[in-house]
Amino acid sequence: MSMSADNLKHDISNPARTYWWDIVIPKVIGGGNRDHMEVRAQSAVIPGRSFGEILVPYKGTGGVKVPGKLTFSHAWPVVFIEGTDQEIFNAIYGWKQTIQNARTGIGSLDSLIKADLYLRLLASDETVAKKIKLVGCYPQAVDDVPVAYDDEAVIFYNVNWSYDYWEEG
Amino acid sequence: MIIGKKAKMATFGFDLASLGSTLITKTWHLQRSYNWGLLMPMDFGGTLGYLVSQFCQDISFDDYRVSELSKRKHGAFERFYAGMQSIESVTLQFLVPVDNSVMDFFYAWYERVIDKDGYYYPKSNYKKSIFVMFYDQTKIESVRFELKGCFPKSHPKVHPSFTEEGVMIAEIILSIDSVEPSSLIGDIRAGITNAIGSIVGGS
Numbered sequence: 001m002s003m004s005a006d007n008l009k010h011d012i013s014n015p016a017r018t019y020w021w022d023i024v025i026p027k028v029i030g031g032g033n034r035d036h037m038e039v040r041a042q043s044a045v046i047p048g049r050s051f052g053e054i055l056v057p058y059k060g061t062g063g064v065k066v067p068g069k070l071t072f073s074h075a076w077p078v079v080f081i082e083g084t085d086q087e088i089f090n091a092i093y094g095w096k097q098t099i100q101n102a103r104t105g106i107g108s109l110d111s112l113i114k115a116d117l118y119l120r121l122l123a124s125d126e127t128v129a130k131k132i133k134l135v136g137c138y139p140q141a142v143d144d145v146p147v148a149y150d151d152e153a154v155i156f157y158n159v160n161w162s163y164d165y166w167e168e169g
Numbered sequence: 170m171i172i173g174k175k176a177k178m179a180t181f182g183f184d185l186a187s188l189g190s191t192l193i194t195k196t197w198h199l200q201r202s203y204n205w206g207l208l209m210p211m212d213f214g215g216t217l218g219y220l221v222s223q224f225c226q227d228i229s230f231d232d233y234r235v236s237e238l239s240k241r242k243h244g245a246f247e248r249f250y251a252g253m254q255s256i257e258s259v260t261l262q263f264l265v266p267v268d269n270s271v272m273d274f275f276y277a278w279y280e281r282v283i284d285k286d287g288y289y290y291p292k293s294n295y296k297k298s299i300f301v302m303f304y305d306q307t308k309i310e311s312v313r314f315e316l317k318g319c320f321p322k323s324h325p326k327v328h329p330s331f332t333e334e335g336v337m338i339a340e341i342i343l344s345i346d347s348v349e350p351s352s353l354i355g356d357i358r359a360g361i362t363n364a365i366g367s368i369v370g371g372s
Binding site for chain 1: 197199201203
């Protein structure tokens with residue numbers, strides 16, 4: 001096989017861009033507005049996966065490697081831009097209060113606080129090239145957001161979603 | 170880098186049987202410590218043992234041994250022979266669902282040993298076999314252990330705490346008479362070995 005640039009051009013006529021994507025939140029637990037959340041997502045990651053590593057030592061050799069358990073990071077960070085309507089705050093706060101009320105300590109059943117979220121990778125014509133389904137999501141953590149008079153910026157929320165596993169959707 | 174040609178691993182220097190790591194890598198199918206399952210095929214207190222089995226997270230039944238040796242003195246020497254064999258207990262750890270099925274199951278099993286008035290039941294009422302199956306990577310059963318004559322020595326032990334963050338785990342200790350392994354793959358292997366042995370005159 002020749003290593004010319006033409007080969008690459010023939011092979012990848014249209015490289016996937018890091019900015020052609022969106023997220024789908026079919027159900028916002030706690031009553032948030034899904035449209036606002038989907039539109040305001042500013043960055044996300046394509047989740048990875050790996051296997052645990054088992055090394056079996058054998059005599060003087062380097063040993064024999066066999067795969068262990070399938071592992072996920074179980075964390076999917078998404079950054080949302082906030083508006084003065086505070087829709088992102090309201091949605092995430094409502095979801096978290098449904099998981100466990102801060103004042104009463106009363107929470108919901110595990111099966112009622114999780115939803116499946118989707119990351120869609122798009123083609124240039126906005127058709128869906130790949131859909132990744134993150135199963136069993138809930139907002140595990142929201143980072144602190146500093147506010148200050150000497151700043152000139154908009155507010156972003158870094159939301160870390162916990163998930164059970166992901167698959168092709 | 171070798172392109173278009175299969176890289177070959179060298180065999181060992183003093184490996185008289187010519188078993189190199191290449192062969193071993195291809196033929197070893199190692200049992201994973203996490204590919205296993207418990208089956209308790211009995212129902213107590215209106216709770217299905219099959220369902221409770223799914224909550225088992227950890228099991229230990231490793232200390233099956235000849236615990237007492239018969240000793241004979243012969244001049245300046247001692248010779249040892251097999252004596253009593255024993256297995257102390259089986260320890261299991263279960264997740265605790267909020268429907269309390271795991272607790273209900275083992276409390277009901279315990280009450281089949283001794284009733285609330287302190288009377289003992291006959292052993293047929295409480296001694297049961299449970300099974301531990303090992304699976305290969307394709308989820309085909311490789312070995313099945315029958316744990317014979319099991320009954321709970323104690324009620325489930327739990328450790329609730331405000332300072333910890335986790336799911337509740339109940340520890341159960343079962344008394345056990347014996348462990349009996351069986352393996353279809355092992356039977357096939359033994360059959361082939363015996364057949365070859367009978368042809369070449371092995372013992």
